Amino acid sequence: MPPNPLQLLIEASVADPSREPEFLAELLEAPLFVHLPLVDDSGRIRLVQFTRPDGLSVIPVFSDFDRANKAAQGNVRVATVPGRDLLTASRGATLMLDPNDTSCTLYPEEIAALLDDGIALPAPVKASSGHAELGPADASYAWLGDLAVAAVEPIDPVSAVWLARRVDVPSGAPPTMVVILSVPPAHEERAIRALGLAFSARLRDTGLTVDATTVDPQDEQPCPTDIGIQPHWSRTHRGKGH
Numbered sequence: 035m036p037p038n039p040l041q042l043l044i045e046a047s048v049a050d051p052s053r054e055p056e057f058l059a060e061l062l063e064a065p066l067f068v069h070l071p072l073v074d075d076s077g078r079i080r081l082v083q084f085t086r087p088d089g090l091s092v093i094p095v096f097s098d099f100d101r102a103n104k105a106a107q108g109n110v111r112v113a114t115v116p117g118r119d120l121l122t123a124s125r126g127a128t129l130m131l132d133p134n135d136t137s138c139t140l141y142p143e144e145i146a147a148l149l150d151d152g153i154a155l156p157a158p159v160k161a162s163s164g165h166a167e168l169g170p171a172d173a174s175y176a177w178l179g180d181l182a183v184a185a186v187e188p189i190d191p192v193s194a195v196w197l198a199r200r201v202d203v204p205s206g207a208p209p210t211m212v213v214i215l216s217v218p219p220a221h222e223e224r225a226i227r228a229l230g231l232a233f234s235a236r237l238r239d240t241g242l243t244v245d246a247t248t249v250d251p252q253d254e255q256p257c258p259t260d261i262g263i264q265p266h267w268s269r270t271h272r273g274k275g276h
Contacts, residue, residue, distance in 0.1 A: 035104070035135070040064050040097040045136045057138075058148055061131075062118045066095050067102035069110040081124065082110050088220040092130040092139065095120065105134055121145050128224070141224040143185070143231050166245070168198040168212055170263050175199075175211060178244070179266035182213045185232035187267070191221040193251050194268040196258040200245070210243040214258050216268075222248040 037045065043057040069082035085091050096102035102112045115123075121140075129140040171179070179197035186192040194216035203210050217225045226246050233244060249257050259265065 035100060037135075038098045041132060041135060044097070044131065044138050048136060048138070058144075059152075062121070062148065064097070064117045065114050066097065066117050066120050066131075067099055067112055067114050068093070068095055068120065069102065069106055070113050072109070072111055079123075083127075086130075086220075089218075090128065090220050092128045092133075093124055094133050095129050095131045097132050101132060101135065118149075121149055125149070139223065141227055143188075143224070143228045147231050166200050166212065167202045168258070168261065168263065169201040171197040171199045171211060172209075175209075176266075178211055178213070178242075181232055181236060182215075182229055183267040185228045186215060186217075186225050187269075189217070189221060189225055189228060192217045192225050193270070194265045196263050197266045198258060198263050208241055208243065210245060212245045212247060214263075215246070215248045216251045216257070217248050218252065219248075219250055 040057075040060060043053065043060055047053040047057040071080060071082060074080055081093050083091050083093050094105065096105065099112060099114070106112055121129075125145060126142050127145075128142060129145070131138045131140065175197060179195060182197065183195050186195060192215055196214040198212045198214060200210040200212060213229060215222070215225050215229075225248065229246055237244060249255065
């Protein structure tokens with residue numbers, strides 16, 4: 035199935051994240067296609083959802099009728115909705131655009147930023163492999179930890195935030211800070227992107243480099259606390275530095 039203009043923008047933004055604002059602006063104005071139950075006596079419009087193999091529940095959204103109709107396979111109805119109206123009505127949900135092609139997942143934080151501010155900027159944080167040598171962050175960077183907590187606390191699966199610094203940077207170089215999140219793999223992309231949105235306005239003029247990495251709370255690998263880095267926040271204690 036040949037790509038349509040919106041699908042081409044999805045592909046372009048996947049290849050080059052700097053194209054994301056262009057794609058998101060078009061998404062607000064484009065007609066989008068969704069699935070509805072074949073029979074619905076509720077008196078309300080209910081969008082069909084599905085659970086991905088990673089356990090994340092999403093609303094499938096399609097960039098054209100043919101893609102939506104092919105995915106429906108006669109089991110659901112296809113309806114068209116203006117992009118802005120769909121995002122407004124589904125606020126708080128996670129959308130997956132064109133799940134059977136080059137797809138894009140839109141998380142609640144990104145949808146809120148797009149509706150409220152007109153744009154969701156690419157994340158200015160860099161995902162890290164987690165293998166860097168780390169040490170405790172200086173107290174003067176506590177504001178960065180507070181900003182991270184504010185971004186991810188609404189995401190229930192995130193259970194802890196650590197703030198660290200890389201100790202392997204050259205002497206005299208600006209510090210590289212590392213935000214570490216305890217979050218299951220199915221939710222780590224959403225959490226990292228939520229950090230990016232929160233940091234976008236605060237970090238662009240600071241020259242500060244921030245990496246982000248995650249640890250799986252179910253994994254037996256060492257967590258930052260094991261190397262002397264105390265949590266900046268944990269959901270269990272509802273406080274900083276516990």
